[in-house]
Each structure stands twice: as structure tokens, then as C-alpha cells.
Amino acid sequence: MRYYETLYILNPDFEQERTDSILNDIGEHVNKFSEVIYHNEWGKKRLAYPINNHKYGTYVLLHFETENTAELDDFESFMKLNNSVLRYQNVRLDSKPEIVEDETKAQEPEEKEEKDEKEEVKLETVEEETSA
Helix, strand or coil, X not given: CEEEEEEEEXXXXXXXXXXXXXXXXXXXXXXXCCEEEEEEEEEEEEEEEXXXXXXXXXXXXXXXXXXXXXXXHHHHHHHHHCCCEEEEEEEEECCCCCCCCCHHHHHHHHHHHHXXXXXXXXXXXXXXXXXX
């Protein structure tokens, strides 16, 4: 079995319903020739450079497995002709990808702890200045 990863960027101006519809269409297209392992919307993020006058894009990650490599060309044509997709990239993986929980949720507690530590440092410096 061969494993693939596709990262694609959708038009950021779409409502959530339209974005979900596009995700379902792409997922159904992939299911015709392979099995989807993981399909997750990362959310709206700033682009490194403007694409079609958009500064932001909705990033989506897709992992799938297939033996039918001939259908990958059809999938790439589908992605290229899909006007909702600003950019995409398919990559073949060496091993089966692990399903990871939403990374943004996993990072929030660490960021909060760092923020709390910074506030404590600020409080200590203010107390030192007022006591002096």
C-alpha cells in the first residue's frame, strides 16, 4: 500500500457550509480510488505571499492510501481544475501516517503557561520597582 499526503488551500471568503461542501466533494473524489485515513481542516491562516489577491487561505490536510497510482493523475487534474482550491501539493509518504488530534488544541495549554509565566515576571518587576 502507498500512502499520500495532500495539503491544499481553499478560498478564505467561503462560508463554513461552503467549505464543508468542498471538503466532502474532495473526500468523495478520493474515496473513488483510495481510502481516506485523515481529512482535517486546519483553519484560516495567513499566506506567505498573495494568491489571486488573497492574503489568507483555509488550509486542509488530507492523508490517504492507495495502490492505484494511475488515478492520482486524475486527482491532480481534479484539484487543478477546482476553482475553490488556490494551491495544493501531493506528497508520497514512506510510512502510514499517524492520526494526530487537533494540534491547535494540544498547543493551547503550553501557550497559556508561557503567558502566565510572563505575567508573573512582570508582576515581580513591578513589585521590585514599587518597593525600592
